[in-house]
Amino acid sequence: MALSEDFIYQLRLGNPIEDVVNSYSTIKRHGSTSKCLCPFHSEKTPSCTIYSDTQSFYCFGCGAGGDVISFIKKIENLSYYEAVRFLAERAGIAMPDTSGDDFARKKSRTYEINRETANFYFKCLLSGSDKRGLAYFKERKLLPQTIKKYGLGYAPDQWDALRNHLRSLGFTDSEMVTADVCRFSEKGSCYDNFRGRVIFPIIDLRGNVIAFGGRTIDNRGPKYLNSADTPVFKKSRNLFSLNFAKNSSSKKLILAEGYMDVIAINQAGFENVVATLGTALTPEQARLMSQYASEVIISYDSDAAGQAATQRAINLLSSAGLTTKIIKLHDAKDPDEYIKKFGSTRFKFLLDESNDAIDFELSKCKTGLNISEDSDKYTYLRKVVGVISSLDDSLLRDVYISKISRECEINTSVLYSKVEEAIKNKHKIKQKLEWESTKRSLTQRDEINPEASKYSAQSKAEEFIILYLIKNQDKLKEIKNKISADEFVTSLTKKFFLQ
Numbered sequence: 019m020a021l022s023e024d025f026i027y028q029l030r031l032g033n034p035i036e037d038v039v040n041s042y043s044t045i046k047r048h049g050s051t052s053k054c055l056c057p058f059h060s061e062k063t064p065s066c067t068i069y070s071d072t073q074s075f076y077c078f079g080c081g082a083g084g085d086v087i088s089f090i091k092k093i094e095n096l097s098y099y100e101a102v103r104f105l106a107e108r109a110g111i112a113m114p115d116t117s118g119d120d121f122a123r124k125k126s127r128t129y130e131i132n133r134e135t136a137n138f139y140f141k142c143l144l145s146g147s148d149k150r151g152l153a154y155f156k157e158r159k160l161l162p163q164t165i166k167k168y169g170l171g172y173a174p175d176q177w178d179a180l181r182n183h184l185r186s187l188g189f190t191d192s193e194m195v196t197a198d199v200c201r202f203s204e205k206g207s208c209y210d211n212f213r214g215r216v217i218f219p220i221i222d223l224r225g226n227v228i229a230f231g232g233r234t235i236d237n238r239g240p241k242y243l244n245s246a247d248t249p250v251f252k253k254s255r256n257l258f259s260l261n262f263a264k265n266s267s268s269k270k271l272i273l274a275e276g277y278m279d280v281i282a283i284n285q286a287g288f289e290n291v292v293a294t295l296g297t298a299l300t301p302e303q304a305r306l307m308s309q310y311a312s313e314v315i316i317s318y319d320s321d322a323a324g325q326a327a328t329q330r331a332i333n334l335l336s337s338a339g340l341t342t343k344i345i346k347l348h349d350a351k352d353p354d355e356y357i358k359k360f361g362s363t364r365f366k367f368l369l370d371e372s373n374d375a376i377d378f379e380l381s382k383c384k385t386g387l388n389i390s391e392d393s394d395k396y397t398y399l400r401k402v403v404g405v406i407s408s409l410d411d412s413l414l415r416d417v418y419i420s421k422i423s424r425e426c427e428i429n430t431s432v433l434y435s436k437v438e439e440a441i442k443n444k445h446k447i448k449q450k451l452e453w454e455s456t457k458r459s460l461t462q463r464d465e466i467n468p469e470a471s472k473y474s475a476q477s478k479a480e481e482f483i484i485l486y487l488i489k490n491q492d493k494l495k496e497i498k499n500k501i502s503a504d505e506f507v508t509s510l511t512k513k514f515f516l517q
């Protein structure tokens with residue numbers, strides 16, 4: 019998809035970055051820069067800066083930045099090509115039609131292959147001669163209506179079952195490989211990617227099958243195998259079961275760890291549950307969730323890996339402006355097991371009772387410490403100050419300050435002033451970074467006088483003198499008596515002075 023520079027230039031002209039950003043978050047102009055509340059993270063004071071002269075943006079809060087195309091890519095969850103198409107449509111510019119059509123054709127063929135593949139696996143599960151897939155789902159207590167709802171399947175334990183089926187429908191080997199349902203061997207023969215696995219089709223919000231997850235039933239190979247990225251699928255931008263969860267009336271989403279957890283929770287009567295696709299949560303997925311919910315309840319496994327993933331998820335979700343809560347599972351390793359052991363009513367109770375993410379952070383500060391001892395108490399309080407000072411809401415800060423003061427039996431005002439101090443320091447660091455970046459963007463743009471960046475203050479003064487002399491030629495003699503050309507630090511201003 020080679021797009022010419024001319025076309026991209028036109029596209030940028032037709033889509034001034036201020037206008038584009040402004041349609042997502044209201045911007046306020048200050049000269050050549052503008053600011054707005056960052057649409058990529060939650061904040062109360064604007065740190066997203068838009069530079070009109072370089073047609074770029076940068077957020078000092080979360081580090082998001084780039085040109086108008088990267089802005090649209092990020093906010094609309096699109097690939098580069100799709101973002102370009104989006105902006106072309108917005109500005110009424112025709113897309114160059116060479117590579118685009120080819121890509122569109124690849125996409126539609128991949129959708130067709132995925133649909134046929136899902137049907138094939140579904141049939142193999144229910145009426146194939148190998149009943150091991152069905153036995154697995156039965157053992158996991160899935161009901162027939164659940165299997166149907168999710169379109170679950172079974173990939174036969176053969177190298178060419180799917181390939182032969184798709185060939186008979188007129189698909190080429192290379193189309194199957196593009197969809198990642200088949201792969202090429204080193205010798206160039208085409209073989210099925212999923213073999214002897216139960217299959218979880220991944221469905222997008224429009225109901226298209228976009229990818230597959232396959233779980234082993236006999237511990238051969240990796241436990242889970244997922245489609246690689248294809249023309250219709252990006253792992254980092256999709257969530258399993260969001261096609262169902264989006265219809266739920268609840269403003270809460272449950273984030274579970276894997277396909278089976280999601281299906282078990284859904285079958286227990288909770289439609290609002292999703293999972294990532296075999297990877298850790300990404301910022302794009304967090305943003306995607308924020309379009310459907312205001313609160314996310316994290317329900318990961320109770321093992322160490324699950325707890326580390328929980329930590330990561332909390333950070334990403336709160337950056338996307340979502341409130342987070344954690345479910346603490348007692349006597350069960352995952353939600354699936356919990357529901358089987360204790361039933362869905364008790365799981366619902368757990369959801370309502372789930373611990374606040376801030377409590378989770380604070381309880382982690384205590385790990386390994388005995389706060390009845392003074393030195394440990396001091397360490398604990400220092401960590402706690404870090405957590406509380408990162409909260410945007412002052413009311414929420416007060417709540418936790420008084421809670422911790424009670425716990426540690428110290429005066430509220432002491433903790434309060436420590437938190438204030440930490441906030442001021444953070445603010446100072448932020449201002450410093452902002453100033454340095456502005457300085458950098460100013461000096462970087464000084465291509466006419468590259469030496470200016472080395473002596474910014476002096477060169478500015480020199481430029482003023484030259485400007486003054488250009489306007490007031492009569493004062494030239496007077497000035498030349500006072501300063502000599504040798505005193506100029508940059509050769510460009512020196513040259514002007516000598517002229």
Ligand SMILES: [Zn+2]
Nearest residue numbers: 056059077080
């Ligand atoms: Zn930001």
